[in-house]
Amino acid sequence: MTMMTDTALNGSRARAEAISRRMRQQDRLFFWLTWGSATGVVLVLLGVLVSLLWDSLPAFRHFGIAFIWTERWSPAKDIFGALAPIYGTLVTSAIAMVIGVPVSFGIAIFLTEICPKRLRRPIGTAIELLAGIPSIIYGLWGFFVLAPVMQQVVQPFLINTFGDLPGIGILFSGAPYGIGLLTAGLVLAIMILPFITSVSRDVFNTVPVMLRESAYGMGMTTWEVVRYIIIPYTRLGLVGGIMVGLGRALGETMAVTFVIGNSHHIRASLLSPATTISAAIANEFAEATSPLYTSSLIALGLILFFITFSVLALAKWLIGRTESF
Amino acid sequence: MSIASRRYRRNRIAMVLSAGAAGIGLFFLAAILWTLLWKGLGAIRPSIFLQMTPPPGSNGGLGNAIFGSLAMTFVSILIATPIGILAGTYLSEYARGSKIGEAAKFINDVLLSAPSIIVGLFVYAVLVVPFGHFSAWSGAIALAVIALPVINRTTQDMLQLVPNSLREATAALGAPRWKSMTFVIYRSAWSGILTGVLLAIARVSGETAPLLFTALNNQYWSTDMSQPMANLPVVIFQFAMSPYDDWQRLAWGGALIITVAILALNILARSLSGRRSS
Numbered sequence: 336m337t338m339m340t341d342t343a344l345n346g347s348r349a350r351a352e353a354i355s356r357r358m359r360q361q362d363r364l365f366f367w368l369t370w371g372s373a374t375g376v377v378l379v380l381l382g383v384l385v386s387l388l389w390d391s392l393p394a395f396r397h398f399g400i401a402f403i404w405t406e407r408w409s410p411a412k413d414i415f416g417a418l419a420p421i422y423g424t425l426v427t428s429a430i431a432m433v434i435g436v437p438v439s440f441g442i443a444i445f446l447t448e449i450c451p452k453r454l455r456r457p458i459g460t461a462i463e464l465l466a467g468i469p470s471i472i473y474g475l476w477g478f479f480v481l482a483p484v485m486q487q488v489v490q491p492f493l494i495n496t497f498g499d500l501p502g503i504g505i506l507f508s509g510a511p512y513g514i515g516l517l518t519a520g521l522v523l524a525i526m527i528l529p530f531i532t533s534v535s536r537d538v539f540n541t542v543p544v545m546l547r548e549s550a551y552g553m554g555m556t557t558w559e560v561v562r563y564i565i566i567p568y569t570r571l572g573l574v575g576g577i578m579v580g581l582g583r584a585l586g587e588t589m590a591v592t593f594v595i596g597n598s599h600h601i602r603a604s605l606l607s608p609a610t611t612i613s614a615a616i617a618n619e620f621a622e623a624t625s626p627l628y629t630s631s632l633i634a635l636g637l638i639l640f641f642i643t644f645s646v647l648a649l650a651k652w653l654i655g656r657t658e659s660f
Numbered sequence: 661m662s663i664a665s666r667r668y669r670r671n672r673i674a675m676v677l678s679a680g681a682a683g684i685g686l687f688f689l690a691a692i693l694w695t696l697l698w699k700g701l702g703a704i705r706p707s708i709f710l711q712m713t714p715p716p717g718s719n720g721g722l723g724n725a726i727f728g729s730l731a732m733t734f735v736s737i738l739i740a741t742p743i744g745i746l747a748g749t750y751l752s753e754y755a756r757g758s759k760i761g762e763a764a765k766f767i768n769d770v771l772l773s774a775p776s777i778i779v780g781l782f783v784y785a786v787l788v789v790p791f792g793h794f795s796a797w798s799g800a801i802a803l804a805v806i807a808l809p810v811i812n813r814t815t816q817d818m819l820q821l822v823p824n825s826l827r828e829a830t831a832a833l834g835a836p837r838w839k840s841m842t843f844v845i846y847r848s849a850w851s852g853i854l855t856g857v858l859l860a861i862a863r864v865s866g867e868t869a870p871l872l873f874t875a876l877n878n879q880y881w882s883t884d885m886s887q888p889m890a891n892l893p894v895v896i897f898q899f900a901m902s903p904y905d906d907w908q909r910l911a912w913g914g915a916l917i918i919t920v921a922i923l924a925l926n927i928l929a930r931s932l933s934g935r936r937s938s
Contacts, residue, residue, distance in 0.1 A: 365837065372749075373755070375743055376808060377767050379771060382782060382786065383774065387781065441679075441681025445681060446682070461689055465685065467862060468692060471866065471893050479699075528685050532685070557675060558670060558673075558675065582773050586773075613869070617869055620781075621872065633781055633785075639778065651766065
């Protein structure tokens with residue numbers, strides 16, 4: 336009798352142990368699956384970095400570090416320099432920021448402070464839908480709709496109004512081509528609106544209701560609350576939002592490719608055709624005939640990667656600092 | 661003028677300007693959508709879905725490009741979804757708060773914000789050059805690299821929202837961790853994770869830059885993933901930049917199709933996540 340219970344007990348204990356061993360094994364398998372996937376993401380980024388470094392090596396070895404500040408780009412003679420695309424990337428993004436940032440802040444202020452509650456969601460959604468439109472559509476629209484308007488209306492106006500002024504006149508000189516730095520910057524400005532608006536709305540909403548209400552209670556106007564309470568409180572987060580938009584603008588490819596004009600010459604006028612890093616790669620990579628040409632384009636990609644990486648790191652750091660208020 | 665009236669006037673100006681800013685945003689959305697409808701609607705007939713991309717000057721459709729886009733998007737999501745969800749699980753469940761976890765999260769964000777053309781360069785270097793030719797596989801993998809960080813990030817965010825008491829309750833029942841994850845935690849976060857997958861689909865189906873030198877293009881009907889394959893974005897790019905009227909018409913038709921599809925996905929994703937928060 337006792338012997339039998341013992342064996343039965345032993346049997347069930349063995350079974351229980353077998354089950355718990357199997358569960359431990361499954362748990363370990365699950366852990367390693369998730370670990371492997373997370374490592375995979377890290378490896379992909381490393382792969383991107385290593386492949387860019389490796390493939391851009393011939394260009395840097397041939398031209399040296401001077402590649403970065405050489406303007407000349409001559410596929411026929413196998414001479415390449417990155418200055419014109421870097422210049423175009425920075426200038427188009429700067430134009431996009433100058434136009435896009437105030438408008439985005441305006442939209443965010445409108446949505447958080449003025450807009451009737453009922454309209455908040457539909458208008459907010461509509462603005463965010465701008466982020467959903469693929470960049471090639473922006474390019475198409477920029478080329479066929481915006482560029483003709485720029486050529487016939489906006490650029491002649493700018494040339495006539497500012498073209499003769501000393502100093503800034505040089506920015507608005509030359510013929511109205513329609514396409515060029517200014518048009519590309521304008522398209523980028525529209526594209527980054529939803530991103531900066533969305534971050535600004537989020538940080539505006541972190542302002543404690545108490546703070547906002549006390550300011551109104553003191554008799555401040557809406558604008559004064561925004562100017563003296565909300566903006567100072569969310570300053571770092573707003574700069575973070577600008578950085579998010581800037582990162583987008585710097586790396587944008589297709590929309591810019593349509594309207595930039597693809598010229599590797601640096602001209603002072605904002606109305607002149609130019610090129611950006613991403614547009615140069617998109618336009619020329621498939622046609623690059625010599626290995627040095629290909630490698631130079633990949634070196635451009637590496638430079639772009641470093642620029643967007645620094646902007647992202649700065650944005651993270653700034654947004655992180657508002658959250659820890 | 662009294663101080664008060666000056667303050668009110670300044671307030672009114674600021675308010676009008678910010679409402680104007682919202683107006684500008686809405687205007688551009690409307691302008692883009694209107695252009696698409698105006699120029700694209702004329703090209704939408706059954707033949708655009710059924711016929712192949714034509715040589716200039718003859719009739720045709722975008723059938724092969726639509727198929728190629730669907731196929732490559734499908735494959736890329738098939739690859740990116742499990743890896744993204746598992747990676748997000750690791751970062752949110754196992755590595756929460758640890759230094760390595762934070763670093764891995766940052767790296768995922770770097771990948772998320774990397775310009776898509778750079779992803780194209782990378783996949784070109786590792787999958788096109790070694791095999792010696794462009795292929796739909798490499799295009800799908802480039803798209804997967806773009807979708808992966810999106811899914812990873814949303815999974816992290818959504819798992820973070822699952823209350824810890826659920827994890828503790830399943831642990832107290834003696835459930836092993838993987839069971840607790842698959843039977844309880846994923847189920848309570850599924851609508852959020854699905855939103856992430858939908859947003860990833862919306863994001864990759866409009867991507868052009870990474871396909872330019874991976875999948876390339878193909879004038880003919882092809883279902884062979886190891887060969888170049890037509891896809892909507894690249895066809896739109898090529899046709900729009902061409903001087904031929906009928907190609908440009910097709911480009912606008914394709915642009916309308918792709919935008920409507922992507923905006924529909926966005927709205928669907930939004931309504932899913934809206935239902936959760938309400």
